[in-house]
Amino acid sequence: MIPGPTPVPEKVLQALSKHPIGHRSKEFQKLVESTTKNLQWLHQTQNDVLTITGSGTAAMEAGIINTLSRGDKVICGENGKFGERWVKVAKEFGLEVIKIDSEWGTPLNPKQFKKILEEDKQKEIKAVILTHSETSTGVINDLETISSFIREHKTALSIIDCVTSLGACNVPVDEWQLDIVASGSQKGYMIPPGLSFISISQKAWEASEKSNLPKFYLDLKSYRKSLLNNSNPYTPAVNLVFALDEALKMMREEGLNNIFMRHNKHKLAMSNAIKALKLKLYADEKYLSPSITAIKTEEMDAEKFRKIIKDKFDILLAGGQDHLKGKIFRVGHLGYVNDRDIITVISAISNTLLYLGKISTEEAGQALLVASKYLEIN
Numbered sequence: 001m002i003p004g005p006t007p008v009p010e011k012v013l014q015a016l017s018k019h020p021i022g023h024r025s026k027e028f029q030k031l032v033e034s035t036t037k038n039l040q041w042l043h044q045t046q047n048d049v050l051t052i053t054g055s056g057t058a059a060m061e062a063g064i065i066n067t068l069s070r071g072d073k074v075i076c077g078e079n080g081k082f083g084e085r086w087v088k089v090a091k092e093f094g095l096e097v098i099k100i101d102s103e104w105g106t107p108l109n110p111k112q113f114k115k116i117l118e119e120d121k122q123k124e125i126k127a128v129i130l131t132h133s134e135t136s137t138g139v140i141n142d143l144e145t146i147s148s149f150i151r152e153h154k155t156a157l158s159i160i161d162c163v164t165s166l167g168a169c170n171v172p173v174d175e176w177q178l179d180i181v182a183s184g185s186q187k188g189y190m191i192p193p194g195l196s197f198i199s200i201s202q203k204a205w206e207a208s209e210k211s212n213l214p215k216f217y218l219d220l221k222s223y224r225k226s227l228l229n230n231s232n233p234y235t236p237a238v239n240l241v242f243a244l245d246e247a248l249k250m251m252r253e254e255g256l257n258n259i260f261m262r263h264n265k266h267k268l269a270m271s272n273a274i275k276a277l278k279l280k281l282y283a284d285e286k287y288l289s290p291s292i293t294a295i296k297t298e299e300m301d302a303e304k305f306r307k308i309i310k311d312k313f314d315i316l317l318a319g320g321q322d323h324l325k326g327k328i329f330r331v332g333h334l335g336y337v338n339d340r341d342i343i344t345v346i347s348a349i350s351n352t353l354l355y356l357g358k359i360s361t362e363e364a365g366q367a368l369l370v371a372s373k374y375l376e377i378n
């Protein structure tokens, strides 16, 4: 139960194990056509959605290098490990970064975006780059509000990492007019790692005409050109596309709202059970990510705690990154996760706390009762 790679359904595994087919065949073109349509459905957009062979970082890097030019001024939101990564990428490509940050565990403040964007009368800011669900801390940023300020600025593009929000909570790309949205197969898509997805607005395509940053494999114009023919510029990960087709069909069967509601109830069951166990949430409770719950262990070593859970229950939880190593652990509840998984992981955490003498049997039982209430199974 880490926030990626996430569990893969049997049907998707079976699709993966098929013999690869020619990527220039009619059969493969049909797959590209259907997966592209379903990706647009998932993104709630009419924009182009391109599939790239590479992890989520490839899609984010592609978004940046296809729309911007050396020396361009951009705002980067940074309140965790992934926000930090986008600052590094932007600087690596010679962009001038205005950083808006906040303490890890707290959300970015939309008013800071508003202020800087409103003061930019010369329209020097070319893009706003940020992470929607910050996987390292379990915080979700208020993208709806921040994107409204980007729209008011009119010229700046939004380049958004939705790797652990897309397919978990509502990200209406057209309604919020998001220009670039990046995501990855091993997160909400229920597919192994290896593919990433990027949706691109008309405004972003216009910006791409002026972009002078170097690119070849990630030049999105070549992907767009190939897509007109339901094809790819280079050999794609054919078997992962089989898997994608199957996973997207499963998502369509479940329906967008059901998917969002399932993630929401798992988030509520996890976070409230954690509180019943007298542990503290790392993230601001009003901004909990639908996909990851980060938990403080205070005087307990989080790495030892994780090891006990792995050894006793064979459940892998994620640790803290950088300065949070040993201080927090993270439970991923993203993608192919059901009520049983949530009840099981809560039981494993309660049992371990009981075993360590941290809680009473009543408190252990209370956590399950609280979780059952949110799962609506009692």
Ligand SMILES: *Cc1c(COP(=O)(O)O)cnc(C)c1O
Pocket: 003, 004, 055, 056, 057, 058, 082, 131, 133, 134, 135, 161, 163, 164, 184, 187
């Ligand atoms: C997993 C993840 C990524 C992508 O990381 P890759 O290892 O390149 O797939 C980007 N952003 C967030 C928020 C993530 O959780």
